[in-house]
Amino acid sequence: MAHFVAVAEERSFSRAAKRVNIVQSGLSASIKALEQELGITLLLRTTRRVDLTEAGSVFLAEVRRVETALQGARDAVEAVRGVVRGTVQVGTMQRLAPLFDLPAVLARFRADHPHVEVVLRQDASGLMLSDVAEGKLDFAFLSLLGAPPRGINVTPLGEDELVAVCPSTHRFSQRPAVSLAQLAEEPFLDLVARSSVRIIVDRAFGAAHIERQVAFELNDLPTALDLVAKGLGVTVLPRFIASDVRGVACVPIEPALSRWRLVLARRDRQPVGPAARALLRLIVPRAPGQETGGRRSGPTLKV
Numbered sequence: 454m455a456h457f458v459a460v461a462e463e464r465s466f467s468r469a470a471k472r473v474n475i476v477q478s479g480l481s482a483s484i485k486a487l488e489q490e491l492g493i494t495l496l497l498r499t500t501r502r503v504d505l506t507e508a509g510s511v512f513l514a515e516v517r518r519v520e521t522a523l524q525g526a527r528d529a530v531e532a533v534r535g536v537v538r539g540t541v542q543v544g545t546m547q548r549l550a551p552l553f554d555l556p557a558v559l560a561r562f563r564a565d566h567p568h569v570e571v572v573l574r575q576d577a578s579g580l581m582l583s584d585v586a587e588g589k590l591d592f593a594f595l596s597l598l599g600a601p602p603r604g605i606n607v608t609p610l611g612e613d614e615l616v617a618v619c620p621s622t623h624r625f626s627q628r629p630a631v632s633l634a635q636l637a638e639e640p641f642l643d644l645v646a647r648s649s650v651r652i653i654v655d656r657a658f659g660a661a662h663i664e665r666q667v668a669f670e671l672n673d674l675p676t677a678l679d680l681v682a683k684g685l686g687v688t689v690l691p692r693f694i695a696s697d698v699r700g701v702a703c704v705p706i707e708p709a710l711s712r713w714r715l716v717l718a719r720r721d722r723q724p725v726g727p728a729a730r731a732l733l734r735l736i737v738p739r740a741p742g743q744e745t746g747g748r749r750s751g752p753t754l755k756v
Contacts, residue, residue: 454516456483460496461513464503517588524726539728540570544581544593547674548694552611552715553594558735569728577672579647585718591729592719596649598711606721608737613691615653615710616703620684626702633661633706640668640686642677653711654689 459469460480470477488495495509505513524539549555559571576584578595585593586605594610601607617636619625625635637658644651658665668686671677677688682700691713692703717736719725725733 454487454519456480457487457495458513458516458520460484460503461505461509466498466503514587521588521726537566537727537731538568539726540572541726541729541732542572542574542590543732544574544576544584544590544595546578546594546596546715547575549594549610549715551693552613555594558732562732562735566728566731569731571732577645577647577651578649579652582718585720588720591725592717592733595716595718597714597716597718598649598652601716601718604721605718607716607718610715610717612712612714613693615650615689615706615713616692616695617687617706618678618681618690618695618701618703619687620682621700621702623684623687623702625687625704628704630705630707633658633663633665636687636689636706637663637665639666641665642680642686642688643667643670644677644688645670645672648672649713650690653713657710 456469456473456475459473460466463469463472466477466480470480473480475483484496491512493508494506495512497504497506527539545555562569562571574581574590578597581590581593581595582597582602582605584590586602597607617625617631619639625631625639643654669677669680671680674690674694677690678695678698678701680686681688682698689706689710695701695703719733
């Protein structure tokens with residue numbers, strides 16, 4: 454199964470063979486034996502690349518769950534000895550403060566569990582939500598639109614209004630509010646697709662039947678704010694992200710857009726290793742799994 458995962462991720466037998474330290478012929482024989490045992494083709498081989506069949510995609514997701522469970526079992530044995538080891542895969546947005554102080558939590562966790570490796574990965578909320586569901590991430594700090602999908606458990610951490618962000622010298626900066634139609638007259642900086650802000654903005658402009666002038670599309674908040682400060686366009690962001698940035702101004706939008714919500718997302722009823730559980734106990738001050746499907750509302754989590 455480890456050989457299959459390597460080929461599936463590398464999309465190449467030669468690269469996968471180097472990754473798992475085996476000769477290519479041995480790797481091919483291993484995959485062929487696996488397919489014969491399952492009685493189905495998992496990989497489509499061409500002269501240029503390797504692709505997953507539909508069955509291969511399903512099998513890959515299940516194998517990843519098995520790998521996670523096996524690693525959790527190893528970590529649990531270590532925990533019995535009083536030492537928490539392992540790796541925690543955490544997804545996060547580029548900025549959480551002041552809604553949540555992740556560096557402070559990680560500093561406390563590192564002091565208590567020096568043998569645990571924490572892997573932080575930044576990405577769009579939609580992608581991180583998919584990776585949590587597939588077991589690629591133990592949990593993720595992300596923005597959620599609407600109800601969580603089936604099998605995902607969420608803990609609310611805070612919310613904020615979406616505002617127009619313009620240069621501090623822009624004519625909009627002195628107005629009490631701006632409309633979508635007024636924003637559409639300016640060069641617009643869009644965040645990448647599948648980010649929660651982008652989805653909200655797309656829906657709002659679409660519902661109003663207004664087309665904006667997209668000058669830049671990017672996935673880096675500091676760069677977006679720098680571009681705005683230099684007068685290269687306007688954008689829409691949660692107020693807390695831009696409120697303390699020099700050179701930009703935050704202006705309310707009327708009518709107001711949907712609220713931006715920050716949550717901690719993790720799989721529901723799926724076991725995580727001792728290392729992930731230890732970190733979750735610092736983030737959520739109760740046993741993981743008590744919130745179900747994001748239906749419970751509560752105050753912003755303080756750390």
